[in-house]
Amino acid sequence: MRFISEKKAIAKLQNIKNTFAEAIQKDFEHRAKSCSTCSTPGACCLDAHFVNVRITRLDAVAIGQRLDHLSPEHREAVYSRTDDAITKYQLTDRELSTSQTYACPLFEKGVGCLAHEYGKPLPCIAHACYERKEDLPPDELLTEREIEVDKLNERVYGKPTRSLPLPVAIQRIVGHG
Numbered sequence: 233m234r235f236i237s238e239k240k241a242i243a244k245l246q247n248i249k250n251t252f253a254e255a256i257q258k259d260f261e262h263r264a265k266s267c268s269t270c271s272t273p274g275a276c277c278l279d280a281h282f283v284n285v286r287i288t289r290l291d292a293v294a295i296g297q298r299l300d301h302l303s304p305e306h307r308e309a310v311y312s313r314t315d316d317a318i319t320k321y322q323l324t325d326r327e328l329s330t331s332q333t334y335a336c337p338l339f340e341k342g343v344g345c346l347a348h349e350y351g352k353p354l355p356c357i358a359h360a361c362y363e364r365k366e367d368l369p370p371d372e373l374l375t376e377r378e379i380e381v382d383k384l385n386e387r388v389y390g391k392p393t394r395s396l397p398l399p400v401a402i403q404r405i406v407g408h409g
Contacts, residue, residue: 233387241388242294245381246350252377253357256369263367264360276359277339280321284333285355286395288385289405294351295338295398296406302346310346313337317399325396325404332397353398354378 267273276282299307314337317323321334338346345352358374385393396404
């Protein structure tokens with residue numbers, strides 16, 4: 233295996249996400265309700281019974297880089313929401329945590345997703361409000377990109393990395409908690 237730097241991998245990760253987002257927009261999003269016309273913006277991101285996004289170490293680093301562009305006060309508010317989500321929803325890094333759900337600490341009412349342009353996790357990119365199950369992007373599209381990201385993580389860190397619930401990954405990998 234040929235190793236690459238974390239910096240180079242972050243650029244490759246963003247390229248994977250941009251390509252995925254373009255495919256989702258082109259082939260599927262026209263079948264979904266537009267977020268801009270939603271009567272409850274962000275409800276899906278803040279639904280503690282729905283959100284169960286898990287991210288890799290590299291994803292967390294990319295999100296951490298995005299958060300570094302916020303003011304110190306704003307960044308601390310995000311970290312506080314992250315810590316609160318871990319406590320409130322009893323999030324852990326155990327393998328059994330795949331069904332753990334939580335409200336996403338990266339979503340802010342009136343602002344939207346803080347990682348939307350840079351660092352947004354693949355499952356979030358794939359998500360939209362589809363009325364019919366047959367309009368959803370096939371699971372294989374997301375799975376293929378997740379495998380690609382897993383391989384990228386291995387090229388950087390030298391071993392497979394486990395995906396963690398987003399708040400846990402931010403706390404553990406970005407290192408604020």
